[in-house]
Amino acid sequence: xxxxxxxxxxxxxxxxLPWRDADxxxxxxxxxxxxxxxxxxxxxxxxxxxxxxxxxxFAETRAHPDRLIPFAVINPTYADWExxxxxxxxxxxxxxxxxxxxxxxxxxxxxxxxxxxxxxTARGLVISVPLRVEDYRQRSWLLDIPxxxxxxxxxxxxxxxxxxxxxxxxxxxxxxxxxKPGEAQxxxxxxxxxxTAVLQEELQKLIAAVGPDHLVFGSGMPFTVPExxxxxxxxxxxxxxxxxxxxxxxxxxxIGQ
Amino acid sequence: xxxxxxxxxxxxxxxxxxxxxxxDEKVIADSERLGIDAMCVSLLTRERPATPDGFRECxxxxxxxxRRYPGRVLGYAYVNPGYQRExxxxxxxxxxxxxxxxxxLYNEYKCTxxxxxxxxxxxxxxxxxxxxxxxxxxxxxxxxxNMSDGGELAELARxxxxxxxxxxxxxxxxxxxWTIKAVRPAPNVYLDTSGSVFDAGMIDMAVRILGPERLxxxxxxxxxxxxGKIRAAALDDEAxxxxxxxxxxxxxAMRGGATx
Numbered sequence: 001x002x003x004x005x006x007x008x009x010x011x012x013x014x015x016x017l018p019w020r021d022a023d024x025x026x027x028x029x030x031x032x033x034x035x036x037x038x039x040x041x042x043x044x045x046x047x048x049x050x051x052x053x054x055x056x057x058f059a060e061t062r063a064h065p066d067r068l069i070p071f072a073v074i075n076p077t078y079a080d081w082e083x084x085x086x087x088x089x090x091x092x093x094x095x096x097x098x099x100x101x102x103x104x105x106x107x108x109x110x111x112x113x114x115x116x117x118x119x120x121t122a123r124g125l126v127i128s129v130p131l132r133v134e135d136y137r138q139r140s141w142l143l144d145i146p147x148x149x150x151x152x153x154x155x156x157x158x159x160x161x162x163x164x165x166x167x168x169x170x171x172x173x174x175x176x177x178x179x180k181p182g183e184a185q186x187x188x189x190x191x192x193x194x195x196t197a198v199l200q201e202e203l204q205k206l207i208a209a210v211g212p213d214h215l216v217f218g219s220g221m222p223f224t225v226p227e228x229x230x231x232x233x234x235x236x237x238x239x240x241x242x243x244x245x246x247x248x249x250x251x252x253x254x255i256g257q
Numbered sequence: 258x259x260x261x262x263x264x265x266x267x268x269x270x271x272x273x274x275x276x277x278x279x280x281d282e283k284v285i286a287d288s289e290r291l292g293i294d295a296m297c298v299s300l301l302t303r304e305r306p307a308t309p310d311g312f313r314e315c316x317x318x319x320x321x322x323x324r325r326y327p328g329r330v331l332g333y334a335y336v337n338p339g340y341q342r343e344x345x346x347x348x349x350x351x352x353x354x355x356x357x358x359x360x361x362l363y364n365e366y367k368c369t370x371x372x373x374x375x376x377x378x379x380x381x382x383x384x385x386x387x388x389x390x391x392x393x394x395x396x397x398x399x400x401x402x403n404m405s406d407g408g409e410l411a412e413l414a415r416x417x418x419x420x421x422x423x424x425x426x427x428x429x430x431x432x433x434x435w436t437i438k439a440v441r442p443a444p445n446v447y448l449d450t451s452g453s454v455f456d457a458g459m460i461d462m463a464v465r466i467l468g469p470e471r472l473x474x475x476x477x478x479x480x481x482x483x484x485g486k487i488r489a490a491a492l493d494d495e496a497x498x499x500x501x502x503x504x505x506x507x508x509x510a511m512r513g514g515a516t517x
Contacts, residue, residue, distance in 0.1 A: 015434065018457045135454045137431040141395040194453075198287040198480045199279045221457065228455045228485030235290075235481070 001244070003036045003251040004029065004226070005128070006168040006191050006218030009060050010043035010053060012133070014140045017042065019222040022060040022068060029067070032226045034219070036067050038128065038166075038251070040098040042223075044073035045133060050104075051084040058092040069255060071096040071128055075104040076116035085116075089123055095255040096126030096166065101152075102145045103133075108156035117156060121163040126254050129153050131170035134223065154178050161185035164254055168218050171195055174202060179209050189250050191218035197232035204236070212242035216251045258502040261288060261483070263388060263425060263451040263475035264296035266330070268318035273311055274300045277478060285326060288476070291484050294502070297388070298322070299333040299361035306365045309343035312336050316347060320355040331509075333361035333388055338373045345379050352383045358509055359386040359423075368405040368413045377417050384511045386421040388449065392430030393439070406430075407439035407446070414443035421445055421508055426477045428452025428459060428486065437463050444471070447504065451475030455482040460490035469496035473505050 009025060011017065019025045029037060039061060044053025050073040061068040072088035074081050074097050088094045097120050099108070106112040108129070120127050132147040139145065153167045154176035165184075167173075168191035177183035178190055192215055195203040207215060217233065219226035236243065266281040268274045277284070288296055300315035302308075307315075312335050319332045334351030336344035351357040360380045366373050368389055380387050392398070393406035405413075410424050424440050427433045429452025440446040448463055450472055463472055469492060476483030487500060 016458070134456075137392065137394055137429075138433065138454070139395065144396070196481075198291070199277075199284060199478065223457060224455050225457045225486060225489035227489040228482050231291075231481045231485045231488070 001248040002034050002217060003038070003248040004034045004219050004221065005038045005166060005189070005216045005251050006130075006193060007037040007039045007221045008042040008223065009039055009057055010041045012042045012223070013046050014134070017222040022064055025221065026064065026067060028221055028226075032219075032230065034226070035248070036069060038069050038071050038096060038126075038255075040071040040073055040128075045100050045103055049078065050075050051087070054084070054088055054092065065093070070094045071098050071126070073098050073100065074116060075100075076112040077104060077106050081116070082119065085119055085123070089125070094125065096128050098128045098130060100130065100133075102148055108152055109159065113156070114159075117160050117163055121160060124256065126164045126166050128166040128168055130168050133169070150176050150178065154184060157184045157186055157188055164188065166191065166216070166254060169194055169220055171202060174205055174209065178214070179206055181210055187254065189214055189216040189254055191216055192232055192246070193218050193220050193224065193229040195232070197235045203232060207238070207242070212238060212245045213250055215246045216254075217247055258506060259292055259294045259474065260502040260505040261293050261296040261451075261476050262423060262473040262505050263449045263477045264288070264298045265478055266298050266300060266319070266322060268300050268315070268322065271314075271318070273302060273314045274318060275303050281322060284478070285330065287480060291480050293476070293484075295329055295331055297331045297333060297358060297505070299335045299388070301335055301363060305363070306339060307335070307337040307363075309337075309340045309347070312344075313347055316351050316355065316357070320351075320357075323355065323357070332357035333359045335361040335363070336376065337365045338362065338370075338376045339365055341372060341375055344376055348376060348379050349383065352385055352512075357385075358512070359388055361388050363390045364401045364404045367403050367409060369409045373413070374416070377413065377420050381417060381420050384513075386423055386447075386508050386511075388423040389425055391425045391436070393435045394431040407436035410446050411440050411443035414446045418445055421447070421511065423447045423449050423473060425449050426452035426475065427463065428454040428456075428482065429477055429479070433459050434462065437466050441466050447471050447473050447508070449473050449475040449477075450486065450500070451477035451479065451483050453479040453482050455486040455489075457489070460486050464490065464492065464496065469499045470504060472500045474501045
């Protein structure tokens with residue numbers, strides 16, 4: 001069993017993504033032995049009204065509830081986001097949010113961010129924060145959006161001990177509350193696609209520091225290729241129960257599955 | 258044969274070379290664990306622009322490592338073209354005395370600056386490739402004002418069609434689509450696949466635009482990204498063989514003696 005906690009459907013304005021609809025994403029998952037995926041709309045990152053992206057996403061995922069687990073993109077500075085959140089939960093059956101504070105110009109620690117985190121936590125949703133969409137060096141001349149730092153997400157987790165955070169596309173967690181036993185009080189999981197598994201071995205060091213229950217597999221498909229995090233799993237020398245935790249059990253726990 | 262065309266080591270603890278924070282023995286062991294048979298390495302000076310004393314010490318330390326790992330660690334001669342006489346002498350010494358396999362140029366000068374040309378001419382005379390640091394950002398990179406990009410490397414390659422130029426780390430140099438398109442018209446520019454970026458479609462686009470004969474597998478210390486993106490690429494067996502090492506073997510054979 002393998003759950004991918006970091007996938008997307010839809011379009012990205014700056015380059016074509018190889019898998020844009022549910023059928024092609026499912027084929028890619030099959031080709032890589034991935035059983036289920038947390039998926040959100042890539043289009044919604046840049047749409048002014050992200051709910052349009054959530055609607056497109058649900059139209060794709062609704063036929064595959066056993067495999068594609070929808071996450072919604074919510075911008076707490078946009079009109080009527082609370083209603084969008086309710087629709088996403090009650091009609092679309094989302095299990096989590098993907099938040100883009102830098103793209104949507106708020107902070108996880110300001111009033112907008114706090115309101116959204118509290119609303120999501122009250123609904124039992126996972127709060128997934130991509131630390132980046134693309135590598136900063138290749139950004140378009142139209143956008144200059146810095147990465148979210150691991151520290152910002154860790155601080156939000158510390159401020160909201162009942163929230164369930166899932167930072168993805170990230171690294172540099174070791175010196176944050178996420179990498180120190182007992183400092184992040186709520187449930188959380190760190191997605192592994194950018195963690196080093198050789199040389200500096202941040203992945204192995206995090207497992208040593210906080211145990212295997214806070215790491216989850218994720219690929220970043222279709223922005224990035226799953227072969228890289230799959231190779232990182234290959235390089236781990238862990239007991240089978242720890243591997244199962246990282247491959248799928250921790251992800252399932254987060255969404256209450 | 259799998260050859261990493263773009264690798265770095267630190268050398269023993271010293272005040273001259275960049276330290277990557279991981280002992281050389283671990284870098285070499287980890288690369289071996291990932292199925293890499295040989296790595297083409299440069300040591301870079303911590304302080305830049307590199308002085309002649311600095312780049313000579315880097316190369317001397319690297320020569321010691323290549324002797325400890327014969328056939329496994331292959332050396333690039335790192336020089337600063339601004340010290341022209343010293344750089345030319347060092348390139349020749351590294352190739353002829355140390356048995357290095359190529360030249361590494363970093364970001365001290367744009368590759369189109371005439372100060373670089375005598376180094377290129379020396380590499381041509383010695384029949385060795387030049388691995389050139391490269392990147393293209395749509396913003397000014399204040400930390401690297403003289404960084405070359407794929408278009409400038411293509412311009413250099415047109416001036417020296419007999420030169421073999423490797424455009425560094427397409428996965429670590431900004432807009433990779435721009436870079437692939439920029440080097441296309443220059444058949445003597447090879448593209449190194451290294452860098453931490455493992456975007457879907459990157460290697461496939463490079464193969465489509467340039468052909469597998471112009472791609473060289475590399476990691477530049479991003480080992481899982483380096484290996485994983487080639488695993489992901491839609492390559493047939495022959496194309497994969499070429500990218501992973503066949504093309505680099507052909508380049509190494511230009512000089513004849515240097516093998517791995």
